[in-house]
Amino acid sequence: MELKKYKLGDIAKIEISGVDKKSVDGETPVRLCNFVDVYRNWAITQKLSENFMIASAKETEIAKCSIHKGKVAITKDSETRDDIGIPAYIADDFDNVLLGYHCALITPNDDVLDGKYLNAFMHTRYIQKYFENNASGSGQRYTLSNETIFQIPILLPSLEVQKAIGNLLSNIDRKIELNRQINDNLEKMAKQLYDYWFVQFDFPNENGRPYKSSGGAMVWNEKLKREIPKEWDNCTLEYYLIIKNGRDHKHLGNGIYPVYGSGGEIRKVDSFIYSGESILMPRKGSLNNIMYVNDAFWSVDTMFYSEMKQPHCAKYVFYSIKDIDFTRWDSGTGVPSMTSSTLYSILLVKPDADSLAKFDEIITPLFLMIKKNEMQIVELTKQRDDLLPLLMNGQASVNYHLSKWSIGFLCLDMHIEYDKDIVQKEADKQDFNPLVRKPYSFTFFKHTSYPFFMFLLQFKLFVTMSHKLPTDFHNKVHTNVVQRF
Numbered sequence: 001m002e003l004k005k006y007k008l009g010d011i012a013k014i015e016i017s018g019v020d021k022k023s024v025d026g027e028t029p030v031r032l033c034n035f036v037d038v039y040r041n042w043a044i045t046q047k048l049s050e051n052f053m054i055a056s057a058k059e060t061e062i063a064k065c066s067i068h069k070g071k072v073a074i075t076k077d078s079e080t081r082d083d084i085g086i087p088a089y090i091a092d093d094f095d096n097v098l099l100g101y102h103c104a105l106i107t108p109n110d111d112v113l114d115g116k117y118l119n120a121f122m123h124t125r126y127i128q129k130y131f132e133n134n135a136s137g138s139g140q141r142y143t144l145s146n147e148t149i150f151q152i153p154i155l156l157p158s159l160e161v162q163k164a165i166g167n168l169l170s171n172i173d174r175k176i177e178l179n180r181q182i183n184d185n186l187e188k189m190a191k192q193l194y195d196y197w198f199v200q201f202d203f204p205n206e207n208g209r210p211y212k213s214s215g216g217a218m219v220w221n222e223k224l225k226r227e228i229p230k231e232w233d234n235c236t237l238e239y240y241l242i243i244k245n246g247r248d249h250k251h252l253g254n255g256i257y258p259v260y261g262s263g264g265e266i267r268k269v270d271s272f273i274y275s276g277e278s279i280l281m282p283r284k285g286s287l288n289n290i291m292y293v294n295d296a297f298w299s300v301d302t303m304f305y306s307e308m309k310q311p312h313c314a315k316y317v318f319y320s321i322k323d324i325d326f327t328r329w330d331s332g333t334g335v336p337s338m339t340s341s342t343l344y345s346i347l348l349v350k351p352d353a354d355s356l357a358k359f360d361e362i363i364t365p366l367f368l369m370i371k372k373n374e375m376q377i378v379e380l381t382k383q384r385d386d387l388l389p390l391l392m393n394g395q396a397s398v399n400y401h402l403s404k405w406s407i408g409f410l411c412l413d414m415h416i417e418y419d420k421d422i423v424q425k426e427a428d429k430q431d432f433n434p435l436v437r438k439p440y441s442f443t444f445f446k447h448t449s450y451p452f453f454m455f456l457l458q459f460k461l462f463v464t465m466s467h468k469l470p471t472d473f474h475n476k477v478h479t480n481v482v483q484r485f
Contacts, residue, residue, distance in 0.1 A: 003157055003392070009150030012118070013107040016076065016146060017065045017099045019057050027056035034100035038073045039083065042119070042173040042384075043091040047181070057098055065098040065105055070115040074122065077102040077143040084144055085131030089119035089170065104149055114159060116166025120388050121154065155392065165391050172384045179373040179380075186373075190366045194319040197359055198349060201229055204358075223347060232351050237321065238344040240313045241306040243281070246299030247273060259298040260305075262286045272296035277314035279306045279321070281343055287326040287336050292318040294367070304340065311353075312360035315367065320348050 008014070021032060031052040033044055041048060044067065057065070067073065071090040078084050099105045108115050121127065130152065135142045156162065197203040201218070202210035212218065217230035224234050249259045255270030262285030275296035282289050284302040292315065299305040308314050324346070330336045351359075390396040 003155045006112075006154045006156060007150065008106070008152035008154050011109045011112045011154065011156075013109075014146070014149055015064050015105045015107075017061075017101050017103050017105060019055070019061050019065055019098050019100050021053060021055050021100065023054065023056045027058055028062060028096070030055055030057045030062065031094075031097045032100040033067055033073065033097060033103075035075055035078075035102045038088040038099075038103055039075050039086050041088050042123075042176070043089045043170065044073065045177070046092045046094070047177075049092075049094060049097055052097065055098075055100075062096070062098060067094055067097050067099055067105065069093045070108065070110070072106040072108070072115055072119050072122070073099050074104050074106065074144075074149075075102065076104045076149075077141065079140060079142070081132045081135050081142050084135055084142055085122070085128060087119050087122040089116055091170070104144070106149075112159070113154070113156065114162040114166050116170045117156075117162035118154070118166075120166055120169045122152075123385060124388055124392075126389075127152065157392075165388065169384055169387060172380055172387075176377050176380050176384070179377050183370045183373050186366050186370050190315075190363050191319060193363060194316070194359075197355070198316065198320070198351065203351075203355055224349065228349055229351075232349060235348055235350040236344060237317070237346040237348060239350070240310050240317050240348075241279060241308055243304050243306050243340040243343060244274070244299075246283075246301045246303045246305060249298055249300055252298070257296050257298055259300060260291065260293070260303050261300045262289055262302045264289070264291075266300065269298055271298065273298045274305055274307070277308055279314060279318055280304065281306070281321075282326075282338060284335050284337050287330065287338050288324075290318065290322045290324075292367075294371070304338075304343070310356075312357045315360055315363055316351070316356055317348075321346060 019030075019032065021034070023029070031049060032055050033049070033052055037044065037048060037052065067090045069090055069092055073088050073090065075084050075086045106118065108118055131144060131148075134144070134148045134151075136145055136148075137143050157165075196210075201212040201216070205211045205214060205216055207214075211229060218227040219230050220226075221228050221234055228234075246260075249266070249269055252259075252269035252271055255268055257269050257272040259266045259269055260280055262282035277292075277294045278297075280291040280293055280299060281304045282302065283304050293305075294314075297305075308317075326338060327336060329338065329342050331339055331342070387396065
């Protein structure tokens with residue numbers, strides 16, 4: 001495959017954003033796609049924009065920094081070299097959405113350069129090495145100059161091949177994004193189930209009816225300052241778990257076990273400090289970043305981990321403390337800090353053992369599905385990031401016309417919306433498989449979206465298992481699942 005070399009500035013328009021996060025009287029209200037939005041996502045979509053912050057901008061800034069489909073955003077300034085030059089493709093058109101400061105906006109010349117391909121190419125180690133070598137600054141701040149961005153060396157195959165490669169990699173990312181959306185929905189369902197059982201106290205009674213709503217006996221608990229089911233009690237966090245200190249990880253070799261700090265996963269190492277269900281609670285730093293883990297892991301000294309003292313309690317404890325604002329107990333004079341004694345003293349509702357066991361039985365399948373999706377995200381991300389170099393050096397190739405077919409089926413396997421938005425358009429132009437023309441049939445699910453067909457069956461099982469919950473919960477679960485697909 002013949003590749004031509006260009007400077008980015010010769011085949012694209014580059015704009016440096018200076019739009020800050022402030023709202024100023026007299027300026028136009030806008031939403032901002034900020035540094036972190038670009039850094040964390042392969043593509044910027046309408047779905048992501050729902051959580052963009054509100055700010056204001058001048059008309060000149062709106063004209064220069066508005067994001068639209070086909071453009072590419074990159075991170076321009078950061079505290080480390082590794083965080084600059086990270087791209088994200090603008091996958092949708094937006095109204096009044098601007099790219100925030102510390103970022104640059106690239107508008108490809110459509111006659112020469114495809115935006116999806118550019119995004120994928122800038123994710124390669126080849127370009128990231130260029131950014132590392134050419135970033136200016138040291139210590140606290142690194143930046144990419146306008147000239148450095150202009151001079152980025154871009155290797156281009158034909159426009160047709162660019163589009164085929166870009167579409168292939170973008171659709172892999174859509175599958176990754178769908179998995180994240182599914183997990184987000186699963187997490188909301190799990191939290192909702194917890195609320196029904198242990199906040200509203202509408203767990204199923206002996207007759208399968210919601211306890212409190214059906215007239216279950218409630219008593220006032222003086223310590224909790226609220227009514228709880230008659231047979232329940234109160235306890236402190238110490239009743240359920242033993243808090244352990246994390247340890248330094250720098251002496252460990254690279255491996256497969258995640259290392260967790262107060263900010264999340266740091267790296268993977270060749271040894272683990274604990275294996276099994278555990279609640280991780282920050283000792284320093286981001287005190288509210290409570291985590292549930294059920295695997296082998298390492299925890300650093302800024303992150304407490306825990307061993308469970310009671311059966312079937314881990315997920316209940318996780319949700320019981322997850323929404324607590326731990327910053328109010330900050331004991332540090334500089335960096336936010338937490339003590340084990342403070343954590344041990346947290347007061348909780350103490351359900352009976354049978355209720356905990358039933359809750360754990362019902363909610364565990366949701367956690368297993370979340371974990372499975374997370375593992376698939378890791379694998380797909382690796383495949384996506386490894387594929388472009390293979391395509392570029394000729395070790396792999398894309399059959400452009402066949403890719404329309406295969407990508408279409410990939411989209412079908414990912415999300416029904418892609419059937420409507422992509423595949424049907426192709427079906428109108430080509431003699432596609434009849435299964436594509438009947439996307440909502442049982443045959444469609446059986447043959448082209450079998451994993452998601454099984455997903456729906458599993459949720460049917462989940463709803464069946466939880467049939468003793470209030471009717472509105474069933475409706476919410478069913479609606480949420482169906483809407484996702």
